Amino acid sequence: MSNLETILSRDSYILAVEIRLFWLVALIYGVCLILYLIHLATKKTGPGRMGTNMLWLGVITHAGLILLRTFEGQRAPFQTLYESLSWFAWSTSIAYLYVERRWEDIYLPGILVTALSMGACLYALLTRSPAVEPLSPPLQSYWFEWHVALAFLSYAVFVVSCSIEIVYLTIKPSVKKGLRPEYGLNTNNLETFHRQSFRLALFGFPLLTFGIFSGAAWANEAWGRYWGWDPKETWSLITWTVFAIYLHSMSIPRWKGIPASTFNILGFICMLMTFIGVNWLARLLGIPSLHLYAM
Amino acid sequence: MIILTKIKSINWQGIRENKLYKRFASLKTSCIFLGILIGFYIIGAIFPQDAVLDDYIKSGGGFTSFVIFFDLLNVFNTPGFLIAASLLSINLTICAFEIFLILRSQSKTVSEGLQFTPQFTFPLDINTQLEDAGEIVKEIFKKEMGFTEKTFTCQEINIMEKGWSYRWLTWGYHLAILFCLFGFFMTYIFAFEDEITLYPGEAATIKPAAINRWNKSWGNKPQELDFKLILDEFITEYNQFPKLDYPADKLSRLAIAMGWKDPKYLLKEESYAPKDWKSRLKIIKGNQVVLEKTIEVNDPLSYQGITFYQAAYKQILKVQIDDNPISFETETDHELIIPGIDGMLKFGAIRTGTLFKKDGGTEKIKTFTEAALIRKDKSGKTETEKLGKLEHDGSLYIDDKRISIREFKEASVLSYRYDPGVPILWWSGVTLLIAMALRVFGAWYRIIYRLEEKDGMPHLLLKIKTRGIMADEERLIKRLKHSLEKWAEPIDLDEPV
Numbered sequence: 001m002s003n004l005e006t007i008l009s010r011d012s013y014i015l016a017v018e019i020r021l022f023w024l025v026a027l028i029y030g031v032c033l034i035l036y037l038i039h040l041a042t043k044k045t046g047p048g049r050m051g052t053n054m055l056w057l058g059v060i061t062h063a064g065l066i067l068l069r070t071f072e073g074q075r076a077p078f079q080t081l082y083e084s085l086s087w088f089a090w091s092t093s094i095a096y097l098y099v100e101r102r103w104e105d106i107y108l109p110g111i112l113v114t115a116l117s118m119g120a121c122l123y124a125l126l127t128r129s130p131a132v133e134p135l136s137p138p139l140q141s142y143w144f145e146w147h148v149a150l151a152f153l154s155y156a157v158f159v160v161s162c163s164i165e166i167v168y169l170t171i172k173p174s175v176k177k178g179l180r181p182e183y184g185l186n187t188n189n190l191e192t193f194h195r196q197s198f199r200l201a202l203f204g205f206p207l208l209t210f211g212i213f214s215g216a217a218w219a220n221e222a223w224g225r226y227w228g229w230d231p232k233e234t235w236s237l238i239t240w241t242v243f244a245i246y247l248h249s250m251s252i253p254r255w256k257g258i259p260a261s262t263f264n265i266l267g268f269i270c271m272l273m274t275f276i277g278v279n280w281l282a283r284l285l286g287i288p289s290l291h292l293y294a295m
Numbered sequence: 296m297i298i299l300t301k302i303k304s305i306n307w308q309g310i311r312e313n314k315l316y317k318r319f320a321s322l323k324t325s326c327i328f329l330g331i332l333i334g335f336y337i338i339g340a341i342f343p344q345d346a347v348l349d350d351y352i353k354s355g356g357g358f359t360s361f362v363i364f365f366d367l368l369n370v371f372n373t374p375g376f377l378i379a380a381s382l383l384s385i386n387l388t389i390c391a392f393e394i395f396l397i398l399r400s401q402s403k404t405v406s407e408g409l410q411f412t413p414q415f416t417f418p419l420d421i422n423t424q425l426e427d428a429g430e431i432v433k434e435i436f437k438k439e440m441g442f443t444e445k446t447f448t449c450q451e452i453n454i455m456e457k458g459w460s461y462r463w464l465t466w467g468y469h470l471a472i473l474f475c476l477f478g479f480f481m482t483y484i485f486a487f488e489d490e491i492t493l494y495p496g497e498a499a500t501i502k503p504a505a506i507n508r509w510n511k512s513w514g515n516k517p518q519e520l521d522f523k524l525i526l527d528e529f530i531t532e533y534n535q536f537p538k539l540d541y542p543a544d545k546l547s548r549l550a551i552a553m554g555w556k557d558p559k560y561l562l563k564e565e566s567y568a569p570k571d572w573k574s575r576l577k578i579i580k581g582n583q584v585v586l587e588k589t590i591e592v593n594d595p596l597s598y599q600g601i602t603f604y605q606a607a608y609k610q611i612l613k614v615q616i617d618d619n620p621i622s623f624e625t626e627t628d629h630e631l632i633i634p635g636i637d638g639m640l641k642f643g644a645i646r647t648g649t650l651f652k653k654d655g656g657t658e659k660i661k662t663f664t665e666a667a668l669i670r671k672d673k674s675g676k677t678e679t680e681k682l683g684k685l686e687h688d689g690s691l692y693i694d695d696k697r698i699s700i701r702e703f704k705e706a707s708v709l710s711y712r713y714d715p716g717v718p719i720l721w722w723s724g725v726t727l728l729i730a731m732a733l734r735v736f737g738a739w740y741r742i743i744y745r746l747e748e749k750d751g752m753p754h755l756l757l758k759i760k761t762r763g764i765m766a767d768e769e770r771l772i773k774r775l776k777h778s779l780e781k782w783a784e785p786i787d788l789d790e791p792v
């Protein structure tokens with residue numbers, strides 16, 4: 001076998017291992033989701049705890065997968081949508097596990113977290129090419145690497161923030177009415193639990209700000225224009241602005257309750273639009289996309 | 296001097312009490328303006344910006360009368376958007392000013408009407424008078440825990456802080472946002488950009504056809520720049536690019552996951568992925584070379600406020616038919632009609648320069664292009680017939696005509712831009728990020744405490760306020776308890792001091 005053939009068959013082998021590992025990770029997230037759903041249906045803590053333990057396993061395996069991809073591509077592992085979806089799924093799960101470690105028997109936010117992590121993995125596996133390809137010249141930039149890494153990290157944090165917000169809003173009436181614990185939440189810990197949502201959004205905001213800043217710095221170096229009102233850029237600005245309103249509304253006494261929570265959830269929806277629904281609204285209204293870099 | 300006196304004579308207090316001013320100094324107003332801007336952003340994300348109206352209509356775009364009336368293809372230049380952005384800037388300026396006044400007065404004295412409701416009470420087992428205990432506690436907070444004392448008018452209550460003041464940081468990054476808005480404004484008014492195509496060895500003068508908004512509004516014409524640009528060399532580099540044999544349909548992908556098939560990288564002979572394109576440039580002023588640089592994508596050249604970017608390249612080839620001394624000149628990916636040939640000739644990208652091979656080696660590419668013949672059938676459908684690879688002086692035959700390539704030429708396409716907003720944005724962006732990161736990720740503590748005698752023993756009554764992700768109230772309490780315990784330990788007289 002020639003040298004080149006050896007390289008190609010080695011790369012093909014590593015890719016085959018990587019793809020199967022990625023499917024395994026998606027499967028683990030799926031099992032976690034089922035366990036959390038059983039917890040929701042039965043109100044028993046056992047399945048919830050098992051879900052979290054399983055999620056640790058998923059996150060550790062996924063970390064191995066990301067390292068393998070880094071070794072395979074000899075570059076930062078978040079430069080194509082296939083890679084950044086994987087990065088997003090991993091960071092969402094690890095961000096969740098990090099805040100979850102201080103809770104006692106609260107598992108409901110795990111439902112949205114694992115659903116999205118699994119969804120992101122499946123979307124990457126089923127619709128994107130897993131090939132490790134040479135990057136086109138404009139993508140060969142440190143700014144671009146930071147841009148993707150931090151923007152997606154902020155999205156991950158916003159997912160966890162939103163899942164806490166949704167659980168809080170749905171559980172609050174019954175906890176307040178019945179004064180009895182529901183899914184590990186009671187009158188004593190409900191507000192502290194909810195506070196995590198704000199803290200996470202606050203944590204994600206500078207990351208998203210840096211994501212946008214580095215994106216602009218990259219565009220400025222690559223194309224000589226830091227901002228082009230391309231739909232993806234615009235949606236990230238919308239997400240940023242909605243979260244700015246959310247953070248502000250937490251300082252306005254009359255907006256602190258439902259209005260603020262609504263802004264947090266809206267921010268999450270805008271974030272989803274940024275990376276999968278950029279042209280969805282336009283398509284829904286039958287408006288053609290004539291943008292240069294629209295994906 | 297006159298202006299200063301005039302400014303001083305303005306009734307600032309009156310203005311600050313004005314209803315409209317107060318409305319502009321409110322956080323709610325900022326949220327409303329931000330909400331209005333979101334409305335514009337959503338329109339801008341839905342309707343293709345900068346698209347030509349005719350193209351929009353031809354591609355089936357609806358809501359035409361709305362699009363025309365509200366200028367929806369250019370929404371970020373409409374008066375509505377510009378007014379909303381300006382109102383937010385005014386709002387932010389007023390807020391920054393007001394917050395500054397509050398912070399300045401706060402840094403001198405802390406409000407007198409402070410309500411002190413302690414969160415924690417610690418008995419001080421120190422065996423001293425209340426006054427001495429006060430000194431010891433102060434010492435612990437200052438020396439051992441790194442707090443600094445704040446001036447406070449009330450004797451019994453002490454206030455100390457640790458970490459970067461989160462209020463000043465918040466103020467700082469809001470001010471940085473204001474500077475960013477100023478940077479955007481500078482770009483909007485003064486930036487212009489254009490493109491220039493350079494052929495190797497030619498000195499080109501630069502005369503932008505585009506003009507910035509400022510000059511446009513004054514009716515000024517674009518000026519030729521006072522320097523010339525020479526392209527010494529244009530370099531292209533390619534990566535050998537293996538294609539992945541991998542199915543697009545979901546079921547087959549699942550089959551691969553189950554191990555029923557394997558993905559395979561295959562190397563077709565002509566698989567080239569652009570690695571880089573570079574231009575060796577010289578800037579000439581008068582008769583002197585004032586600057587030399589090899590620019591590439593992501594690494595531009597700046598001179599006198601103008602930045603030149605490697606945008607693209609243009610490839611030209613000279614095609615000879617039989618032995619005709621006059622050759623045709625055409626660009627790659629353009630259709631060429633040649634008399635006597637049924638159909639149109641089209642040449643693909645010229646591959647030249649260096650190839651970086653998968654096995655780590657490099658190779659000089661023997662310049663070539665790929666030719667194709669495009670024919671239209673009776674129903675108007677186009678058919679493309681691949682004719683194969685053509686190297687320099689190589690030939691191929693179509694309808695008994697010999698087609699030969701006599702010359703390959705590459706030109707570098709540079710875009711250039713003047714934008715005084717960029718440095719402002721750069722520095723205010725960096726400040727914004729640093730201040731925001733310190734505020735959000737850092738740790739800031741304020742403690743308010745009082746000592747009280749209870750049951751014959753001094754007690755520390757404490758209230759803690761924290762800001763920043765790293766601030767940890769529990770850790771602070773633990774450290775405090777530890778220090779208090781240390782002070783409570785009897786001193787060992789045998790131990791040398």
Ligand code: HEM
Binds near residue numbers: 391
């Ligand atoms: C583009 C515009 C703006 C952005 C992105 C923005 C961003 C933020 C963020 C992220 C926070 C919360 C984090 C923190 O507490 O430090 C915040 C807080 C705040 N903002 Fe803004 N802001 C903007 C405009 C304004 C304006 C126009 C005002 C003027 C009223 C304002 C006044 C405040 C105040 C008073 C706080 C509370 C600070 C505190 O917690 O002590 N902001 N802003």
